[in-house]
Amino acid sequence: MVGVLGIALFSGMDAVMKGLVLAIGTIATMFWRNLTGIVLSGALYLPRRKAWPAASTMRIHVARGVLSAAMGFLFFWGLGRVPLAQAVALAFIAPLIALFLAALILKEEIGGRTIGASFIAFAGVVVIFVGQAHADLGREATIGSVAILVSAVLYALNIIIMRRQALVADPLEITFFQSLIVTTILLLALPFVGxxxxxxxxxxxxxxxxxxxIASMLLLSWAYARAQASYLAATEYTAFLWAMLFGWLFFDEGVSWFTLGGALMIVAGCILAARKPQDASPALEAAT
Structure with missing residues (x-):
C-alpha cells in the first residue's frame, strides 16, 4: 500500500513536470526541481544525520544518481511530446524487465504467479499502445516514444539499485543524495545548454x-526496505491509472476503450501478483 501511494505521488509529479517541460524546457525543469529538492530534503536529512555514508553506500548513491539523471532526462523529454497516459504505458516495460534483473542481480526467487501476473499487466499495456497507435501523433511523438522506451530500460535497473540502496540507507539519506547527485550532473551540462x-x-x-x-522517494524507499523488488515491481502498473486521470484533467487528453480495457488488465495483474506480506519480506541473503 505504501508503494502504491508512492507511485501515485510520483505520477502527480510527472503531470506537473509535463507542464513545466512545455513551459521552460527539459534541462531547466530537471535542474531547478532537483536544486529545490536539495534544499527541502537537506532540511530534513542534515540535522538528523549521525555520520556520512560509508564509501560502499556512496557508490550506490552515485550509481543511482547517474542512472536517474539519464533516465529522467529521456523520460521528461519524451513526456513533452506524447500524451501522459501513453508515456506511462510505454514505461511499463520496466517492471517486467526488473523481475528478471532481480533474479539475475539480487538472486531473488521469482514465482510463477508473479511472472504470470506481470505478463497479464504487460498485455494490458500492449492493448493500450495498440489503441494509441491509431492516433497520428507525428514524428516528434515517435522520437519521444523511443526516448521513453530507453528510459524504461534504465528505470528497470533503477528498481534493482533502489532495492540494494534501501537495505543500506534510510529514506531521508537516499532522497537527499539523489537530489544532490542529479543536480551536480545537470550543473556540469549547463555550460553547454544554458x-x-x-x-x-x-x-x-x-x-x-x-x-x-521527495514524498514519493521517501515512501518508495521505505517500501523497498520491506519487500522484494520483484514483488513491488507490480505496483508500478498502478501509475497508468493516475496518468490517465491527470492527463484527462490537466491536458485534456482523451481516454479510449483500448485504454480502459488495458487498464483493467493492469489492475487484474496487480491483484494477481499480490501475496501474503510474510512471503514478500526481504531475505537476509539479499543484503549480502
Whole structure:
C-alpha cells in the first residue's frame, strides 16, 4: 500500500513536470526541481544525520544518481511530446524487465504467479499502445516514444539499485543524495545548454514538483526496505491509472476503450501478483 501511494505521488509529479517541460524546457525543469529538492530534503536529512555514508553506500548513491539523471532526462523529454497516459504505458516495460534483473542481480526467487501476473499487466499495456497507435501523433511523438522506451530500460535497473540502496540507507539519506547527485550532473551540462532562472509564476510548480518527488522517494524507499523488488515491481502498473486521470484533467487528453480495457488488465495483474506480506519480506541473503 505504501508503494502504491508512492507511485501515485510520483505520477502527480510527472503531470506537473509535463507542464513545466512545455513551459521552460527539459534541462531547466530537471535542474531547478532537483536544486529545490536539495534544499527541502537537506532540511530534513542534515540535522538528523549521525555520520556520512560509508564509501560502499556512496557508490550506490552515485550509481543511482547517474542512472536517474539519464533516465529522467529521456523520460521528461519524451513526456513533452506524447500524451501522459501513453508515456506511462510505454514505461511499463520496466517492471517486467526488473523481475528478471532481480533474479539475475539480487538472486531473488521469482514465482510463477508473479511472472504470470506481470505478463497479464504487460498485455494490458500492449492493448493500450495498440489503441494509441491509431492516433497520428507525428514524428516528434515517435522520437519521444523511443526516448521513453530507453528510459524504461534504465528505470528497470533503477528498481534493482533502489532495492540494494534501501537495505543500506534510510529514506531521508537516499532522497537527499539523489537530489544532490542529479543536480551536480545537470550543473556540469549547463555550460553547454544554458539555463535561465524560471519566471516567478513557475516557482510554485517547481516547489510542488520537488515536494511530490521527495514524498514519493521517501515512501518508495521505505517500501523497498520491506519487500522484494520483484514483488513491488507490480505496483508500478498502478501509475497508468493516475496518468490517465491527470492527463484527462490537466491536458485534456482523451481516454479510449483500448485504454480502459488495458487498464483493467493492469489492475487484474496487480491483484494477481499480490501475496501474503510474510512471503514478500526481504531475505537476509539479499543484503549480502
Amino acid at each position: 539555463v535561465q532562472v524560471p519566471p516567478l509564476a513557475q516557482w510554485p510548480w517547481l516547489l510542488f514538483a520537488a515536494a511530490l518527488a
